[in-house]
Amino acid sequence: MAGILVFVEQRDGEIRKASHQAISEAKRQASSQGWSVSAVVVGSGVGDAAADLGHFGAATVYVADDPSLALYSSEGYAEAVAKAAEQAQPSAIFFSATAMGRDLAPRAAARLGVGALADVTALEIDGEAFVATRPVYSGKAFATADSAGKTPQVLSLRPNVFAAEESGGAAEVVALDGLQLSIRAVVKELVQTGGGEIDVAEADIIVSGGRGIKGPENIALIRELAETLGAAVGASRAIVDAGWIGHAHQVGQTGKVVSPSLYVACGISGAIQHLAGMSSSKVIVAINKDPEAPIFKVADYGIVGDLFAVIPPLVEEIKKLTA
Numbered sequence: 001m002a003g004i005l006v007f008v009e010q011r012d013g014e015i016r017k018a019s020h021q022a023i024s025e026a027k028r029q030a031s032s033q034g035w036s037v038s039a040v041v042v043g044s045g046v047g048d049a050a051a052d053l054g055h056f057g058a059a060t061v062y063v064a065d066d067p068s069l070a071l072y073s074s075e076g077y078a079e080a081v082a083k084a085a086e087q088a089q090p091s092a093i094f095f096s097a098t099a100m101g102r103d104l105a106p107r108a109a110a111r112l113g114v115g116a117l118a119d120v121t122a123l124e125i126d127g128e129a130f131v132a133t134r135p136v137y138s139g140k141a142f143a144t145a146d147s148a149g150k151t152p153q154v155l156s157l158r159p160n161v162f163a164a165e166e167s168g169g170a171a172e173v174v175a176l177d178g179l180q181l182s183i184r185a186v187v188k189e190l191v192q193t194g195g196g197e198i199d200v201a202e203a204d205i206i207v208s209g210g211r212g213i214k215g216p217e218n219i220a221l222i223r224e225l226a227e228t229l230g231a232a233v234g235a236s237r238a239i240v241d242a243g244w245i246g247h248a249h250q251v252g253q254t255g256k257v258v259s260p261s262l263y264v265a266c267g268i269s270g271a272i273q274h275l276a277g278m279s280s281s282k283v284i285v286a287i288n289k290d291p292e293a294p295i296f297k298v299a300d301y302g303i304v305g306d307l308f309a310v311i312p313p314l315v316e317e318i319k320k321l322t323a
C-alpha cells in the first residue's frame with residue numbers, strides 16, 4: 001500500500017505547528033486514497049514528542065535519536081529521512097517549507113534521486129501523482145507541477161496554508177538504527193534572537209511596520225498593537241535595512257514567507273517583494289496615508305490615514321473588546 005512520509009520538525013522536543021499542519025494534510029490526502037501516513041522525527045531525546053504524533057494521523061513514527069542530531073544538520077537529517085524512506089517506501093514525502101524544510105527537502109530529494117516541489121500552497125491527487133500548486137514570480141502567478149512520475153515525490157508545504165487537525169489514534173514508534181552519520185558541517189550553537197517573541201513564520205496574526213513609522217522609536221507603537229492582538233511583529237525590508245529592527249522580523253522575498261489568518265500592514269507601501277512574502281495571508285488590513293499605495297490592491301480592509309492617528313484608538317478599542 002502506498003503511503004506518505006512526513007518529516008516532522010521539533011525544537012527542544014516540541015513539535016512545530018507547521019509540522020502538525022503537514023501531517024494533517026498528509027492524513028487528509030492519504031485518507032482519500034486509503035493510504036497510510038508515517039512520520040520521521042530527528043533529534044536527541046525526542047521520543048516523547050514522537051509518540052504524540054498519532055493524534056495528527058501518523059500510524060508509524062520513525063525516530064532518529066542521536067546526540068549528534070541535537071542541532072540541525074542537513075547531512076545528518078537527510079540521512080535519517082533517507083533511512084525512514086527506505087523502511088516506509090512512501091509514494092511521497094512531505095516537508096514544511098520552513099527554513100529547515102527548505103534546506104532539507106532538496107537535499108533529501110537529491111539523496112533519493114528525485115526532484116522536489118517547494119512551497120506548495122494547494123495539492124490535488126491524480127492516480128498516485130500529486131499535482132502541486134506553487135506561487136512563482138514572487139507570488140504574481142501560480143504554477144502547477146508534478147514529479148514527472150518519479151517516486152518518492154518530495155514536496156514542501158507552505159506553513160499556515162493547510163489546517164492542523166487532530167484525528168486521534170496512537171502511533172507505533174520505530175527506532176531508526178544503522179544511521180551512517182558522518183556529519184562534516186557541525187552546528188555548534190543556536191543563538192536565539194527576539195527574546196521569546198512570537199516568530200513571524202509561525203504566527204497566526206502579524207502586525208508589520210514599514211518606513212511609514214518614521215523612526216526606530218515608533219516600533220513601540222507596532223509592538224503595542226501586536227501585543228494587544230497576541231500577534232508577532234513583522235517588518236518591511238526598508239526598516240530592517242535601516243537597522244530599526246532585526247532581520248528575523250522581515251517579511252518578503254528576501255525575508256520570511258508568511259500566511260497568517262490576519263496580517264496588518266502599517267505604513268508599508270506594498271512593493272512586489274513585500275507582497276511575495278504575505279499575499280497568501282487570509283485577511284489583510286492595510287493602514288496607509290496614501291490611497292494609491294499598492295498595498296490596498298491586496299488588502300481586504302484598508303484604512304487611509306495617518307498610522308499615528310489610527311493605531312492608538314485602535315489599540316484602545318481592541319483592549320476594550322478583549323477586556
Ligand SMILES: Cc1cc2nc3c(=O)[nH]c(=O)nc-3n(C[C@H](O)[C@H](O)[C@H](O)COP(=O)(O)OP(=O)(O)OC[C@H]3O[C@@H](n4cnc5c(N)ncnc54)[C@H](O)[C@@H]3O)c2cc1C
Binds near residue numbers: 239250251272
Ligand atoms: C531583490 C530585492 C529584494 C527585496 N526583498 C524585500 C523583502 O523581502 N521585504 C520587503 O519588505 N521589501 C523587500 N525589498 C524592498 C522593496 O522593494 C521595498 O523597497 C520595501 O518593501 C519598501 O518598504 P516600505 O513599504 O516600508 O517603505 P516605502 O516604500 O517607503 O513605503 C512607506 C509607506 O508608508 C506610507 N506612510 C508614510 N507615512 C505614513 C503615515 N504617517 N501613516 C500611514 N502611512 C504612512 C507611505 O504612503 C508609503 O506607502 C526588496 C527589494 C529588492 C530589490
